[in-house]
Amino acid sequence: MLSSKFQNALKYVVAAWLILSTLHAEAQKAWYSKSEINWETVEQPEHAPIYTIYLIGDAGEADFSKPAALKVLEGHLEKADSNALVVFLGDNIYKAGLPDTSSDERGAAERKINVQLDILDAFQGKIVFVPGNHDWDHWRPAGLEAIKREESYIEHYLDRGNTFLPDKGCPGPAVTNLTDNLVFIAIDTQWWLHKWDKVNVANEVCTAIDDDSFIKELDKVLEANKSKQIIVGAHHPIITNGYHGGRFTIKDHLFPLTAKYHNLYLPMPILGSIYPMSRKYFGHIQDVTHPRYRLLIKQLSGVFSKYDNLIFAAGHDHNLQYFAKEQQHYIVSGSGCKTSHVAKGHQASFTYARQGFVKLKYYSNRDVLLEVWVTNDSIDNIGHVAYRKLLEHPTSK
Ligand SMILES: [Zn+2]
Numbered sequence: 001m002l003s004s005k006f007q008n009a010l011k012y013v014v015a016a017w018l019i020l021s022t023l024h025a026e027a028q029k030a031w032y033s034k035s036e037i038n039w040e041t042v043e044q045p046e047h048a049p050i051y052t053i054y055l056i057g058d059a060g061e062a063d064f065s066k067p068a069a070l071k072v073l074e075g076h077l078e079k080a081d082s083n084a085l086v087v088f089l090g091d092n093i094y095k096a097g098l099p100d101t102s103s104d105e106r107g108a109a110e111r112k113i114n115v116q117l118d119i120l121d122a123f124q125g126k127i128v129f130v131p132g133n134h135d136w137d138h139w140r141p142a143g144l145e146a147i148k149r150e151e152s153y154i155e156h157y158l159d160r161g162n163t164f165l166p167d168k169g170c171p172g173p174a175v176t177n178l179t180d181n182l183v184f185i186a187i188d189t190q191w192w193l194h195k196w197d198k199v200n201v202a203n204e205v206c207t208a209i210d211d212d213s214f215i216k217e218l219d220k221v222l223e224a225n226k227s228k229q230i231i232v233g234a235h236h237p238i239i240t241n242g243y244h245g246g247r248f249t250i251k252d253h254l255f256p257l258t259a260k261y262h263n264l265y266l267p268m269p270i271l272g273s274i275y276p277m278s279r280k281y282f283g284h285i286q287d288v289t290h291p292r293y294r295l296l297i298k299q300l301s302g303v304f305s306k307y308d309n310l311i312f313a314a315g316h317d318h319n320l321q322y323f324a325k326e327q328q329h330y331i332v333s334g335s336g337c338k339t340s341h342v343a344k345g346h347q348a349s350f351t352y353a354r355q356g357f358v359k360l361k362y363y364s365n366r367d368v369l370l371e372v373w374v375t376n377d378s379i380d381n382i383g384h385v386a387y388r389k390l391l392e393h394p395t396s397k
Pocket residue numbers: 091132133134235315316317
């Protein structure tokens with residue numbers, strides 16, 4: 001017979017294990033809003049798309065081996081024709097971008113970016129890398145130099161023209177015409193958040209140099225292209241159900257150390273809540289609750305709300321999310337090499353913490369088919385679709 005003390009202890013262990021495994025399983029599951037539950041039955045266009053855009057973010061943590069999401073993306077890019085664009089949505093090199101050649105970290109940083117650059121060998125389409133907060137020297141004083149260094153490295157390595165946008169540390173908007181009817185606009189949201197040296201005096205390269213001119217210039221290019229289909233690419237999302245949006249789990253409150261060390265289940269009730277609560281209600285500069293970030297959201301959404309059928313794609317949180325708001329579509333695609341918690345609901349149509357990327361197929365009637373591709377359990381270069389949605393153009397009906 002087991003002693004009652006031992007039986008009690010066993011009960012607690014089993015209960016704790018059940019809670020943890022439920023939390024773990026929860027994190028692994030895709031979530032769909034009520035209206036999206038039957039996404040698999042959505043009718044797909046019969047004809048072939050005229051243009052395809054691939055969106056992947058936060059892929060800069062790999063070292064020697066290729067992350068699973070990059071393998072799947074490579075499989076897709078090899079088969080794509082030249083009517084395609086792939087966008088890397090920032091945090092292309094963790095943890096502090098590309099250091100200069102004298103740094104001990106330089107070799108590791110080069111390996112992290114080369115893994116991404118090498119999957120583009122057989123790709124015939126256009127390539128754009130957008131900067132993120134980590135690329136700006138971990139948002140520290142030497143950020144501007146780091147961003148210029150990364151731009152120059154990527155463009156030399158690929159030798160495929162202007163593949164890093166915006167140029168030379170400018171905030172953008174940097175406009176790329178993809179077809180007569182489709183335009184991609186890159187903006188650097190870390191420029192907005194950056195507290196240190198950045199481009200802020202008039203020069204020959206940047207069309208905007210301060211908050212006002214940046215927002216005005218963005219509005220101007222959106223207005224000039226309003227008869228076309230527009231996709232804006234940046235690193236920071238303006239709506240997110242991830243950590244940067246203050247969405248933490250019970251696990252984050254009870255076992256705060258697991259955020260950094262996956263298996264360190266050291267319970268710290270109350271004390272553990274200080275970190276997630278402070279990020280939820282005050283935020284650091286990289287969180288949507290921070291006043292400077294909030295101002296960016298207000299300004300960008302104010303401008304976007306004037307335009308039809310605009311897609312805004314970002315990374316930053318390490319998961320896949322889609323939100324439909326009025327006539328605009330908001331995508332978070334930041335699970336290019338790792339994943340972190342994402343909450344259900346809060347106006348989202350779909351959320352999933354799994355490695356993958358978003359694929360947008362543009363059709364001649366101006367409809368867009370959004371597909372979220374994720375890795376298979378047995379890692380391969382094919383993956384599978386976890387969500388699909390037809391974004392109908394207001395004039396196509
Ligand atoms: Zn980031």
